[in-house]
Amino acid sequence: MAAGARIAxxxxxxxxxxxxxxAVLNDLATYGECNIRRAYGNWTxxxxxxxxxxxxxxxxxxxQQFDLTTQKNASDMALAIDAVELLYAARPEAFAIVSSDSDFTPLVHYLREKGAAVYGYGRAMTPEPFQSACTKFTVLEQLDEDDDEDDGVDQPDAPSRRxxxxxxxxxxxxxxxxxxxxxxxxxxAGEDGWATVQQVGHQIRNQSSLDWRNYGYGTLTKLLTATELFELKDEGTPQVAVRDPREGRH
Known part of the structure; x- marks a missing residue:
């Protein structure tokens, strides 16, 4: 998504x-300008x-959304209605949904089908359907305001809360x-078996929704290094290259 994109x-x-x-607002600042900010609940x-x-x-x-029954609040429905209204009225390029509730999964599918990116933020116990539906999902327990920036990749199978x-x-x-x-x-990878970490991140981005920080690593490079499964090299440029040694040497 282009820098300066409008986020709801x-x-x-x-x-x-x-x-x-x-920490959420700090993280969203790396994607664009979060100029629509709303929180839903029964504030009484x-x-x-x-x-x-x-x-x-x-x-x-x-x-404000008053509870309509003793077992269910109306906040979820109000948030979903507003999201659809904003999609066509304010036309933000992306949405950020902060919740650990899988009820928002159909909403995320709808917004993405209409071309909007959706960044999810929730606890580690957030159901997988909601996490996977998002463009990128970040576990709040792993999110700190001073986290390092990364070259960008998401991961499957988030680890347990830690x-x-x-x-x-x-x-x-x-x-x-x-x-x-x-x-x-x-x-x-090219013919020599090497690929830049940035290229690897781009390749993964369309397959996974989770944030690399869910594993406790500030960058994809650090995660790749920690697995001890791949060769990495830095040739004095901003790009770090990686190779799977199982593919043989050229």
Missing amino acids: LLIDADNAPAAKIG KPGLKGWIEELHPAAIRPM RGPVPTAELKGNSGLVRLLRSAIKAA
Whole structure:
């Protein structure tokens, strides 16, 4: 997505931690300008007090939705309706949905079918259908405001909830991740077997939705290095190259 793209941030306050909003806004700044910011919930509930304290400092507009029954709130439906309205009225290039609720999966499919990117943010326990539907999904437990920027790649099969990098043995044991990395390197490689990490990231981007930081690594290069399965070299340029040694030497 082009720099400076307009992003609509829609927050399911009932299913998202207020303490992470600063990190989310910081992350979205790498994609474009987040000039539509709304949080949905029943603001009469004591449980949303943490969010109330964050709304004004973060310039987020509170959208009030009273609970219609004792077991279900109306916030999810209101968020979905507003997203569709914004798609045609404000026409943002992308949406950011902060929630751990899989009920938003059909909405994400719809927005992407209409050409909008969708960046999801949720807890590690967020159901896989919602994570996979997003253009990119970031686990909030792994998101810090001072995270490094990356050359851009998403991953499958997010690890269990944790802080810090996933150890090498666990990375090697993640067959989905290893298979994806190997196939991407092979597809992007030249005749000599080498591909730039940027090319590998581009190859993977259309296959996976999760954020590399979900594994505790700030860049794809660091993740590739940590697996200890690939050769990497830096020839004094901004590009780092990678090769799968199983493909043989040329």
